[in-house]
Amino acid sequence: MLNLKRKINNMNLVRFRFWFQIVAFLIIVYGGYVGLDLGDKLPTFACVYNSEGTGGKCYVGMLQHDLKHPLETFMGFAGYAFLISLAMFIAWFWVLNKGWCGFVCPLGTMQDWLTALREKLKIRFSEYSWANRSKIKSIKYILLILLLIIPVMISNSIGGLPKLPNGLSMPFCDICPGRMLIPAFTGNFNQFYIDFSSKTDLVMTILGMMIVGLFLVGSFIKKRFFCYFCPMAALQYIFSKPALLKLYKDGAKCTKCGDCYRACDMDILEIADDVTSKNLVTEDCILCLKCIAACPEDGCLEANFIGITIFESSKEGFILRMAMDMQKESHE
Amino acid sequence: MNNINHNIESPKEKQNRHKAMEAIKLLNTLREDFKAPISSMEYFYDLFERVHCKHESLHDDKTKIGTMCIQIPSEIIYALDGVPIRLCNGFYTDDEIGSDLMPQKACPLIKATVGHFASGNFTDKPDIVFSPTTCDQKTKAGVTIESFGYKLIDIDFPRTKESEASREYWRRSVKQFAVELSRFQGKKLTRTSLKNAIKKIGYAQSLYHKLSEFRKNELVPILGLDVFLVTNAFFFDKIDNWIEATEKLLSELEIRAKEKITVSGKASPRIVYTGSPPIFPNYKIPLIVEQSDAIIVADETCSSNRMFNDMVAVDEWNIYDMMDSISDKYLKACTCPIFTKNEDRIRRVIQLVRAYKADGVVYQAFAGCTVYEMEQRSVLEAMEKEGIPIIYLESDYSPSQGGQLSTRVEAFIESLKNRRRMKK
Numbered sequence: 198m199l200n201l202k203r204k205i206n207n208m209n210l211v212r213f214r215f216w217f218q219i220v221a222f223l224i225i226v227y228g229g230y231v232g233l234d235l236g237d238k239l240p241t242f243a244c245v246y247n248s249e250g251t252g253g254k255c256y257v258g259m260l261q262h263d264l265k266h267p268l269e270t271f272m273g274f275a276g277y278a279f280l281i282s283l284a285m286f287i288a289w290f291w292v293l294n295k296g297w298c299g300f301v302c303p304l305g306t307m308q309d310w311l312t313a314l315r316e317k318l319k320i321r322f323s324e325y326s327w328a329n330r331s332k333i334k335s336i337k338y339i340l341l342i343l344l345l346i347i348p349v350m351i352s353n354s355i356g357g358l359p360k361l362p363n364g365l366s367m368p369f370c371d372i373c374p375g376r377m378l379i380p381a382f383t384g385n386f387n388q389f390y391i392d393f394s395s396k397t398d399l400v401m402t403i404l405g406m407m408i409v410g411l412f413l414v415g416s417f418i419k420k421r422f423f424c425y426f427c428p429m430a431a432l433q434y435i436f437s438k439p440a441l442l443k444l445y446k447d448g449a450k451c452t453k454c455g456d457c458y459r460a461c462d463m464d465i466l467e468i469a470d471d472v473t474s475k476n477l478v479t480e481d482c483i484l485c486l487k488c489i490a491a492c493p494e495d496g497c498l499e500a501n502f503i504g505i506t507i508f509e510s511s512k513e514g515f516i517l518r519m520a521m522d523m524q525k526e527s528h529e
Numbered sequence: 530m531n532n533i534n535h536n537i538e539s540p541k542e543k544q545n546r547h548k549a550m551e552a553i554k555l556l557n558t559l560r561e562d563f564k565a566p567i568s569s570m571e572y573f574y575d576l577f578e579r580v581h582c583k584h585e586s587l588h589d590d591k592t593k594i595g596t597m598c599i600q601i602p603s604e605i606i607y608a609l610d611g612v613p614i615r616l617c618n619g620f621y622t623d624d625e626i627g628s629d630l631m632p633q634k635a636c637p638l639i640k641a642t643v644g645h646f647a648s649g650n651f652t653d654k655p656d657i658v659f660s661p662t663t664c665d666q667k668t669k670a671g672v673t674i675e676s677f678g679y680k681l682i683d684i685d686f687p688r689t690k691e692s693e694a695s696r697e698y699w700r701r702s703v704k705q706f707a708v709e710l711s712r713f714q715g716k717k718l719t720r721t722s723l724k725n726a727i728k729k730i731g732y733a734q735s736l737y738h739k740l741s742e743f744r745k746n747e748l749v750p751i752l753g754l755d756v757f758l759v760t761n762a763f764f765f766d767k768i769d770n771w772i773e774a775t776e777k778l779l780s781e782l783e784i785r786a787k788e789k790i791t792v793s794g795k796a797s798p799r800i801v802y803t804g805s806p807p808i809f810p811n812y813k814i815p816l817i818v819e820q821s822d823a824i825i826v827a828d829e830t831c832s833s834n835r836m837f838n839d840m841v842a843v844d845e846w847n848i849y850d851m852m853d854s855i856s857d858k859y860l861k862a863c864t865c866p867i868f869t870k871n872e873d874r875i876r877r878v879i880q881l882v883r884a885y886k887a888d889g890v891v892y893q894a895f896a897g898c899t900v901y902e903m904e905q906r907s908v909l910e911a912m913e914k915e916g917i918p919i920i921y922l923e924s925d926y927s928p929s930q931g932g933q934l935s936t937r938v939e940a941f942i943e944s945l946k947n948r949r950r951m952k953k
Contacts, residue, residue, distance in 0.1 A: 321849040327693045449880050453873055454862035456842035459854055469861075470691070472876065491842045512738050519842060521731035523772075 207514040210490035214300065218309065221301040226382050228252020238282055240290040240433055241297045242304045244379035246388055256286040257429055261367050265348040287436050294440035295433060295478055299485030304375050304423060308416035315417055323418050330464055333425055341428035344369040364397035369428060371401035374412040420462040424483060434480045443501045444484060448472030450497040457488035457498065490518055541650050545584060547622040552581035555810040559754055565792050567751060569781045572774040573758050576766060577809060586652045587767055588612045592714060595655025598663045599831050600686055600859045604841065605707050607726035609714045614655055615764035618642040619808030621926040630673060636897035637926040639666040646674045657713055659706060661686040664867045664900055682709055689869050690860050703856040723851050727841050733768060736775045737837035743782045744826045745885055748791035750782050753802065753825020754815050760833040761809045793824035798945035800825045801881045804893040805901050806832030811926050814893045817935045823942045826885040829878050835864060866900035875911045882917050888945045889918040896925045918945060
């Protein structure tokens with residue numbers, strides 16, 4: 198048991214995660230071809246527009262659909278349907294917590310591939326300044342509120358405002374880069390279009406095309422560029438506290454060396470500077486566990502599943518991962 | 530009558546003789562006065578004897594890059610084919626020479642370092658010196674040293690480490706340092722050479738960490754004094770030799786741990802040592818501590834733990850990221866008292882006390898080392914809050930103070946023993 202624990206703590210996380218992401222990507226993007234269907238409440242971007250290939254469906258799409266009801270219906274059966282869907286989404290989410298982002302999300306994986314390409318080309322990544330970094334935090338919540346409120350406003354007149362046009366029924370899907378990029382992996386490029394049929398469709402499809410371009414360029418120069426703005430991350434974070442998978446920190450053991458912060462794709466300062474909190478799953482955390490792999494202090498950071506430490510930082514693991522051990526065979 | 534030769538000792542010879550006396554006195558004490566000596570420590574005793582008594586030079590064939598503090602990244606020096614020589618000095622002989630050049634109340638470490646430069650009497654004379662602007666005295670000493678005709682370059686070092694600005698500032702400084710050194714060496718910094726240097730130093734650090742693990746044992750197999758000697762050797766030794774010798778030491782400690790051989794007594798209190806750095810041969814306070822039946826199990830000083838504890842972690846093994854992570858390592862994790870706030874140092878000392886199951890802390894400041902003297906207050910308060918016994922001592926390099934200091938240390942150690950008995 199001790200031996201197994203040591204082996205896990207010494208693992209090459211980068212490699213493990215690379216393959217895990219590929220398997221998850223295959224399931225989510227191509228699972229449908231082998232009849233896999235994980236339901237339509239997944240807390241990750243399993244795109245509904247990838248109708249044949251997808252191994253399940255994204256809850257954000259479902260959520261917008263669930264909210265598009267007149268108030269009377271919503272107070273009745275539609276409300277129950279909404280609550281049941283939400284409960285199922287939460288149940289899925291609690292299993293991996295934000296690990297859905299770091300290990301499963303196909304959009305996240307695509308960004309990591311672009312990052313790997315940039316690294317191969319020896320181009321430096323860019324970073325936000327700390328001030329800007331904290332400013333953009335709120336954007337994902339604004340997007341979340343918009344995607345919640347727009348469907349409601351299609352079927353209801355709120356505060357005397359006129360109802361919104363039906364073309365806005367899936368407002369986030371219209372601008373989500375997943376709608377175009379994920380089907381493209383199954384050879385379906387039909388989502389790359391501009392819809393001239395109405396003004397709303399025109400605006401939304403143009404916006405969508407622009408965001409895809411931004412997604413590709415942005416995540417090439419900035420690690421996990423899109424995740425900073427992801428409304429799914431905002432929605433998830435609301436339910437993150439009771440989740441089963443956790444990232445814990447023992448502040449007493451932290452020397453604030455900042456190795457974890459440097460490894461963090463989301464530039465989360467708290468991971469290095471917060472020495473009092475135990476639960477370090479912050480709003481932008483994607484639970485990729487890179488911080489644990491980069492931490493040189495024994496037991497300072499750990500991934501914990503229902504109270505059981507499954508992977509923790511160790512000096513030995515650090516030396517192996519950095520390929521510094523001149524005696525033993527290293528990871529390289 | 531005419532063939533009697535009067536040999537008048539030159540100042541240089543006198544300095545060498547005095548320094549050799551200081552060195553050999555300590556080395557003989559380490560070799561002979563303690564129980565269960567470690568045979569693989571002989572490499573280190575012999576190394577210091579060769580350098581300081583026999584004046585052998587170690588790096589004839591290499592460019593020697595003098596550093597004035599731990600913040601000058603050795604990784605970059607090795608990557609550019611130089612040898613880092615840390616010039617922080619512990620000799621009373623040099624302290625006396627330096628006293629004529631520095632204010633009376635200056636710290637003995639700076640005085641000794643300046644005195645050493647003034648004499649120009651080096652076994653491995655630095656070809657260029659890099660001086661990070663850490664404490665006031667080191668910062669200002671640069672000008673004095675330069676006036677003796679050395680090539681000295683200041684490296685801007687920030688006095689805060691929390692802010693984004695200080696991080697950026699220091700990253701730029703380190704880049705500038707690499708540029709200066711690369712120009713001086715006529716070599717380009719390459720990805721492979723930097724990567725190899727990071728890995729080699731990382732490995733050396735991992736050996737130190739393994740060494741420290743043995744000090745957590747209930748039966749401590751190695752003296753704190755010996756560990757100081759091992760870490761001090763890293764200031765100037767050939768890194769490959771140091772690695773080999775430390776590997777040997779580790780395998781001997783492995784055997785000692787199995788056979789339950791210990792250098793301490795049954796009731797010896799375990800001490801964490803913090804404050805101004807013990808630098809060979811100024812082991813005055815550690816010597817008193819360990820001669821008074823206590824054992825130093827860990828330290829928080831820049832001549833030992835702080836030099837090895839934190840390692841460079843690279844995410845993308847390209848030059849841009851390696852340079853940044855090197856910079857961050859030398860700034861973010863540093864617990865030097867020159868920084869404005871220093872909660873980190875207090876947390877480190879507490880963590881060391883816990884991890885190494887220490888009974889008390891010895892806090893030593895050189896008379897004249899303002900920053901350590903100032904921080905004494907906050908550290909003492911924090912220790913009191915945690916219920917950790919601590920003694921604060923002020924000392925210098927002079928050989929005369931022994932009596933009074935040892936009385937205080939002995940009383941402290943006696944009280945720690947009593948505390949232990951009471952607990953039982």
